[in-house]
Amino acid sequence: MVCMQAAVEARSLEKKYGNKTVVNKIDLFVPRGECFGILGPNGAGKTSTLRMLYGMNRITSGELFVLGLNVRTHLKVIKSKIGIVPQMDGLDHDFTVMDNLLVFARFVGLKQKQARLRALELLRLMQLEEYKDHSVEVLSGGMKRRLVIARALLNEPELLILDEPTTGLDPQARQWIWHSLEQLKRAGRSLILTTHYMEEAEVLCDRLVIMDRGQILCEGHPKDLIEEHIGREVVEFEVAPEDLNYFVKKVRDQYRYQVINRKIQLFIGEDQDGREAAQLVNTSSIRIRRAALNDVFLKLSGHELRDQ
Amino acid sequence: MGLTLLTDLFYVPKLGRGAWCVWQRNFLYFRYSIWVSLLWVIVEPILYLLAIGYGLGTLVGDVQGVSYLEFFTPALMVISAMLVVFFESTYSTYTKLTRQKTFDTVLLTSIGPDEVALGEILWAASKGLLSASGVALVAWSQGLIRPEHIVPSLAVVALMCWVFASIGVIFTSTARNYDWFLYAQTIFIMPMYLFAGTYFPLGVLPELVQKIALFLPLTHAVMAVRSIVSGEVQASLFLNLAVLFVMAVFTTNYAVARMRAKLVT
Incomplete structure (x- = not known):
């Protein structure tokens, strides 16, 4: 049975490249409306797990459901309901800030007029409005990340997936991102993020798993985990x-x-x-x-x- | 390996509005520099016709009963289209695939890898067609092509562009770096550019080379366009079209399957 209340549900999810196992039969259950963290060092299998959620990595074995839909059979529908902030921003450096959003809006199927309104609204939310006609190249790292978050929100996703959203940012920019993610959570969106900053997970996550070498070491509320183990x-x-x-x-x-x-x-x-x-x-x-x-x-x- | 190749050749891509969205993204980029591009599309064939036609042509005299310039014009249409398409579907597509991660961004949406590959092929083919149109326009202004032959000629060129765009995408999907495209040019594009009945009729070549040339897409495109422009449509035209069509189907299927394997790991 698939739980309709689940933002993500994975059963015995496995990812192999050839003989190398990067995600080793993990189970995940993320209820809707929760901010869920996947923590771990580089190479723990965090990104591979996320990429399976949105179909960029093929699933080797196991079951994976996102928003109650099977990733293997309903990827297109799933993708129309989720927003993704990948590790590499993938911004189009040839285009202006506004054009980056408009091109992406076309990809997600928004009509031009609607796209412009939504893009402006999101630029305002992410405090990038004054840069809308600037080339993406002039933006700082923090501003680029904000633009990528704005891009991920264009289709008003039910679930937002963020792969190391604050890696490489200075403390101020990081605070800013944390704040905006908290607001998104309060607005009822489900969030899944990976990070290797433990304090980020403590601030943001309702629940988290710690992964290492493709396996889940522990799962729970940050406070409970600290109390239990330390x-x-x-x-x-x-x-x-x-x-x-x-x-x-x-x-x-x-x-x-x-x-x-x-x-x-x-x-x-x-x-x-x-x-x-x-x-x-x-x-x-x-x-x-x-x-x-x-x-x-x-x-x-x-x-x-x-x-x- | 052999089986993979076979399934890839017969893999039928999934079409959707996504390919068109990818085309539009590329067109937006093209628009940033559209006037320079359009100017170049006109200027380049003028330079070619001047150099090859009026320069070389005066030394050569008539070929197959027409002036060298008239003989060369259909070839120039397909050659310039081929070069533009190949550049676009290799260097440009490879940059979008690797450095800019453009396709990874497209794939964050409900657009799939098949549509990305088809969008790129469609775009590269469009640029090639634009280039051939420039040649046709210049040739028409010089009385080298009759206006009623322009559209059918461009239709053949479009089919050929599709083939080369798919071949370019296949090269892109196998490339490790930009140097790879130099090899591709040397072993694949250059021989075709020279020996596919472009600068001189196939008939002057040794019989074996002629036979090999019949396996090249450019040969069939040159023959078909030349047949249309001459005004005497021969039965061989349909054979040329059939060959190009079959090549288009298989190269597209293979290109899409390769890109899909490259994008979704």
Whole structure:
């Protein structure tokens, strides 16, 4: 049975390139009206998953439904109901800002007059109105991303899919995008986004999955995930390699911990106190901070450097 | 591999309004520089006719019972169309495919890869037809082609343009970089440009080369247009058209299947 309330539903979804598995039989369920995040490092399979949603990647096996429709059989209808902000902006640099929107409006089947009105409205919403006759080339990275979001909204989509919407943007531009995405969510649109910025997911997402190597490591509300896997606070300190054992023995009965190179992190639960832990450790350069999604990610995915 | 080729050749593309939208996108870009383009469409055939016709032609004398200029004019129509189409469907299409990611953007909408490929073929063919029209206009002003022969000639050119546009898209779908098109020009376009009965009648070539030439689309286009322009329509004209038509069907199917495989991974 397909749930009509689902914006996206995937069952045992798999993507292979030759023998290489990039998405390994994942299950997803995203209710309508939710902002759902897919987090993970580069090469985790986030983009491949998204691209299967809108038919740019063929599904190797499994089932995938978007807005209650099967991607394999109803791709055209699905595409008319969704808006996509891809990683590469795909803007036409030969055209003006306005022409970029008008050409795309024609692709989505809007009549010329309607297209112009809608384009102007969206340029106003994204605060790009004064640039409408400028070449796309003069726009900053943040402005380009806003234009791409405007483009994705031309067909008034029920679901907006965003692939790393703020990658490469400065903090101000990022804040601006977050704000506009929150507004879109409030207007009742479903959102799916990928990101490798944990704080972005904490701010925006109702629920998220963390992916790594094509698999889903965990799923839930950001706060719940932090509480479940890490706790309330993190106490971290660096030690000399030869002292590592000494410190681990000292803390291991009372606290959950992990070791990253020379750094020891203690996870402080609801009923524990970070300062007590710090006193127990009693070494220099101890830091106590709030637990974050980043800690969940590092704990679950391991912490070696990724090359890609 | 062999089976893939076979299924690709007989793959029937899905048509929709999308191909037309892609054509319109390209036309919008063309409009940015339309006057220079239109001027060039007229100026280039004038230069050619001056150099080849009046320059070379005076040395050559009559060919097949007509002046060299009259002999060469139909060839110039198809040659200039071929070159424009091939450039458009290789360099331009490849740029849109790779650097500009234009097609990826189109595919964010309900327009499918088949329609993108067909739109590109349609656009490249249109530009080729425009170029041939320029030649026809100049030739008409010089009394080299009768007005009632212009439309049927251009119809043949349109069919040929479609073939070359599809071939160009096939090259584009297999290209790794721009150099690839230089090879394509050297091994495919240049021999045709020279040996397809363009600058001299096929009959002067060795018999084997003549036979090989009959497998080239340009040969049939030159023969067909020459037949129409001469005013004596021969039965061979229909054979030429049939060959071009069959080539068009298979090259289009293959081009679309290739582009689809390239765009949806």
